[in-house]
Amino acid sequence: MPETPDRVLIIVPAWNEARNVGATVHEIRTTNPRYDVVVIDDGSTDGTADAARAAGAVVLSLPFNLGVGGAMRTGFTYAQRHGYRRAIQVDADGQHNPADIDRVLAGLEKADISIGARFADVGTYAVRGPRRWAMVFLASVVSRTAHTRLTDVTSGFRAANERAIAQYVKYYPAEYLGDTLDSLVAACHAGLTVTQVPVAMRPRASGRPSQSVVGATVYLLRSMFALGLAIMRRPAYIQPDEAGAAA
Template identity: 65%
Template sequence: MASMPATTRTLVIIPAWNEEAALPETIREIMVSVPDCDVLVVDDGSTDGTRQSALAAQVDVLTLPFNLGVGGAMRAGFKYAYWGDYDAVIQVDADGQHDPKDIRRVLAGLEHSDISIGARFADRGSYEVRGPRKWAMQFLAGVISRLAGTKLTDVTSGFRAGNRKAIRQYLDHYPAEYLGDTIDSLVVAIRSGCSVTQVPVEMRPRQAGVPSHNPFKSTIYLARSGLALLLALTRKRTSLPISESKA
């Protein structure tokens, strides 16, 4: 059974693309909620003042030369965490939808699992989706719950944490495709021996900026999520090296 060290070094990774309006408040709330954690903003090729906002907040910043998407940004963040010798990481979205007050709750799930998901549909909060997105999420949750051997209700949540084992696995396989950062990465991690749990969290409205989804995207969500799951199930299973040496 997975467990966290008594004293852990934790890195909060914030993937950010054109989030200069929401980012400063998100960072401020994180630093208030978990002052003992380090913060890394991965500026995913932003064309606005995202990088400057992060630097002004005095946190570490990785600037990607062009937009890679959440998967590419997180993969860069995991490499930073690995070479920085962190014990745990947690992803928090720049737009403020993930409540920093729930960070410790999600991290606590790592006491008995390798990956901890902050679940929006676990009898806490009022977050709700309808139509194709809801059907897709329910279908995905059912399939992946069977793979994981535990009930999961929100497998597309990006509010998730990982321990050293998960970080090492993500280095070998963390796809940048649409939904790859959630569905694909989770399926491969499970099939590679990582254990998963979920904890209930509350979602908030986006604090600023423009939502990434629109009605048209919602209508094709079901098909694309099914394809993402199919690709994940057909990917080659990976095995983690016995040694964690960085040499």
């Protein structure tokens, strides 16, 4: 297995992001020459894979849409098999600023998982109503599980060290909010540590996220249910001291 101790794997899950992923990959690759980019084409039906490949990314195409959880588990498996000791998720839509990657990675100096937090007094990202209530509630509950104060536990802009990569390869759920809440709670149950660093989010480069009062209310109810399941169950996981052997 090739060793890449000084390089960082940037995992970009992408589903029908042909209009955004090329620019995102290009920006990541020009930000730091140590960044290797792998795009997980999650069963896209447009030109996502071609656009990512043309921009210089390694592309892993899934045969059908698995969701972010399935795509990220694929990415972490790739990271482990190729000897990466650090990996970070960056969304294909341009909302995560590649200039903040090193800042999020720096959190790995004191924790196994580092979250780029949108609600930490940086930037103008705002969420209101039921969706905001859900995020505050989720953060308060997960903070107790993680034994540290977290403000944004649903952020996908997060980095993992070698131990966290091994944990995610072992258990990274694909169901609703599994890629954020469930994976984080399971990692805490496995003894991994978590920290957060403030980042500013950007608007989507193209396309519109789904936002409505009804959608926000459904998000509130579903997220609370998902969190309850994540806390109650104890999935199979890899102990932190076994991570090195797993790689």
